[in-house]
Amino acid sequence: MLRVEKRPVESRLMGYLSPVLAAVLTLVSGALLFVLLGQRPLEGLYAFFVMPVSDLYGLSELGVKAAPILLCAMGLAVCYRAKVWNIGAEGQLLFGALTGSWAALQFLETEGAWVLPLVLLAGALGGMFWGLLPALLRTHFNTNEILTTIMLNYIALNMLLYGVHGPLKDPQGYNFPESALFSESTLLPTLLEGTRVHIGVLFALLAVAVVWVLLSRTFVGFQVRVLGLDARAAHYAGFHEKRLVIFVLVLCGGLAGLAGVLEVTGPIGQLVPQVSPGYGYAAIIVAFLGRLHPVGILLASLLMALVYMGGEMVQIELGLPQALTGLFQGMLLLYLLACDFLIHYRIRLGAAVTAPASQGA
């Protein structure tokens, strides 16, 4: 007989193991899914998880795809540490892409090294603004940030569509909903010849370091963590909850906005309707999967980038729908939440087998 009992203390080990277990369960479910689709399971998994990164170009693309997810997830992690449920990284990314593109289009004829930083700043500021909105709505009007950030995602998407269909549309573009191609001076330099790896990847890694220091070594980071663990304790300690809420949302908005402008000035090179295949939503999964810890999130973002590339690969190689990506994403998060049960509970064999010493707890 199996029985479930509450652990006297949370298990640190399961905290680390649970994401791994979730990934394994997702793989097993993926194998079963491939069987259902009439494929050989190992071949399917190989095409999904190995083939995309089997050469140097594939590995470089992994970095390109992981960068925006990583930036968004770092921002979300800070929010979630403060128990601010920001679901709006997607909208903040899109709005950053929009404002950054607007700035880039002002410099079509301009040369100079100062242009690109200005464009990136415009993107980050756009994202910060988009994060500030739900923050102010929560601090001043007590409005639930889950719903406002979601709504702002849809509004940002429609504003972006308005941009590419209207004021930002390329006048010489045969009426396609796209902006003009950005000029050389507003495009990100690439790091490796023959790949799309751009300096934005370094920004993402820098963000990991900055957030790590922020959360573990600064007073603000301490306040953020206390607010998340016990809002009442934070209040009694004299921390300004409102200021902290604004800080985490604006920080996340800035990082997500940067991710957005890096996408349009990097791999894409112009403003298009599909700037993001849901990177901002994927980042939510990544933040949880990485246990809200910078290093964990770094690893999880690579896995998530691979899930995106795997979806493309099985479409090319096996003719399966690319939507498998979304399915794998959903399974990953759901399995993770289910496995987290083992952090607080343990499963024991029946009383006859367990040692009597463990009974009392």
Add this chain to the structure above:
Amino acid sequence: MDMDFVINVLYAMIRTGTPLLIVALGELVCERSGVLNLGQEGMMLVGAVCGFIVALTSGSLFLGVLAAILAGCLMALLFGAVALGLSATQVATGLALTILGTGLSAFVGESFVGQTLQGFKALPIPFLSDIPLLGPLLFNHDVLVYLSFGLFAGVIWFLRSTRAGLMLKAIGETPESATAVGLPVMRVRYLAVLFGGGMAGLAGGYLSLAYTPLWAEGMTAGRGWIALALVVFASWRAERVMFGAYLFGLASILHLIVQGMGVSISSNLLAMLPYVVTILVLVLLSSNKARVRLYAPASLGKPFHRTQ
């Protein structure tokens, strides 16, 4: 001509508000039991795609609706197993359900994109539909709209006047006391979650079988999220859900009205309206903290631990 225009607008308002009404009623019952399920959008999408596929392949709209409801229930069961059974965070589990539902529906529906079927037709009710103004407005709809009227009345009656409804509300307020007097907290919460799932599935089915009889990826366009705002708008009172749903319905067809009046504004800008309205409404209703505390179920979103 003017009167016809108004009737047309109000008629479209009811049609557009119907899926919101259905999904919000389900979520309201779920939240009154103390469970916050943010997975409405995902359950609606899976309901929409399953309903469409079953209706298309079987040729029966009725079977399609059943499939939509069943699919919503299955998704809700998944939520229940993780959020109630394994006591995971309800917010995160709901999000996971929406992400899963979005992916699953896109995956399952991939080969059905672009196909159409003969959706539910308007079914004028004899005599009643002949009443001037009210007849064409209220009694010339498809069968699912009539069903939504019935569900609206049913949920109000259930929460107000049945023993089970009172039990559900008590559990949503103080599950500890409810357990103490012997009420089956977990069973009631599971049932409430299942009801919410079935309603979300039905709302999805309404979209893909009646409103626009086709399947398109992400066709719910945030309606599941708007429904969550609607429950706040209604202060968790079923009587107020219908007004809210139709108000939001009106906001989402405002572009038709504006175009009908000959004003030209970008359709992308007008498409933002329902989301902007949602935020404005939330701001208006939640700025009074005391009011939210008064109306929201006290145990909403908090996991309930069985003590053995």
